[in-house]
Amino acid sequence: MKSHPTPLETVSLDLPQSALPLYEAALRATCRSVGLFHDERTDLWRLEGVKETGAHEPALAAGLALAAALTGH
Numbered sequence: 001m002k003s004h005p006t007p008l009e010t011v012s013l014d015l016p017q018s019a020l021p022l023y024e025a026a027l028r029a030t031c032r033s034v035g036l037f038h039d040e041r042t043d044l045w046r047l048e049g050v051k052e053t054g055a056h057e058p059a060l061a062a063g064l065a066l067a068a069a070l071t072g073h
Contacts, residue, residue, distance in 0.1 A: 007053040008032075011060070014044045019071040023047055026063025030056035 011031065015023055020036070024047060027034045031049030038045050051060075067073075 008050050009053045010048055010050050012046060012048045014039075014042075014046055015073055016043070017045055019067070019073040020045055020047065022067035022070055023064070023073075026060065026067050029063055030060040 011027060013023055024034060024036070027047060027049035031051040033050045035048045036045055037048070
């Protein structure tokens with residue numbers, strides 16, 4: 001049986017620490033993995049989620065829109 005790799009895509013955002021919890025929740029609900037990286041120079045956080053290409057698009061869009069509305073970022 002031949003295995004085919006699943007195409008993946010990365011969603012990334014640069015955010016202040018105060019906005020992280022809601023955006024992280026949106027990515028965790030739709031992505032296979034989520035990572036956080038701090039840039040000490042800018043004091044911003046890079047939030048990255050990896051998901052199957054095209055998967056969960058409506059849920060991701062809704063989660064990101066909600067996070068943006070609630071955080072102002």
